[in-house]
Amino acid sequence: MTAQENTVAALGEALADLAALLHPTEVAGPVEPVCERCLGMGWLRLGVADVHDPDFGRLVLCPCQRDVVIARRTLRFLATVPPRLLHGDRSSYERAGGTDLAAWELVEGWVREQR
Numbered sequence: 001m002t003a004q005e006n007t008v009a010a011l012g013e014a015l016a017d018l019a020a021l022l023h024p025t026e027v028a029g030p031v032e033p034v035c036e037r038c039l040g041m042g043w044l045r046l047g048v049a050d051v052h053d054p055d056f057g058r059l060v061l062c063p064c065q066r067d068v069v070i071a072r073r074t075l076r077f078l079a080t081v082p083p084r085l086l087h088g089d090r091s092s093y094e095r096a097g098g099t100d101l102a103a104w105e106l107v108e109g110w111v112r113e114q115r
Helices: 003-022 061-078 090-096 099-112
Strands: 043-045 059-061
Touching: 059 061
Parallel strands: none
Antiparallel strands: 043 059
């Protein structure tokens, strides 16, 4: 087999793998129930009939996505925390003082709002 034939064969296998990923023939494991409000889309459209209303057509996040959003925000925040403070508690932030403590208090307030 020539190098060109090997490349074509490898490309064919890659395309077959990609097709299997995009169009699975069988379901792997149990299917999670779909939200009845958003039908699994994660978004809801506000029920505004007036086309001149600023909220007409506006999408809002479905409540079923609350935990997902909180997890994403938490990960985004943790990516900005200095490594020396990542596993600390409030006392380690108080010892650091300044902007570190202010950041702790800001996040602490934000987390309380999300509950």
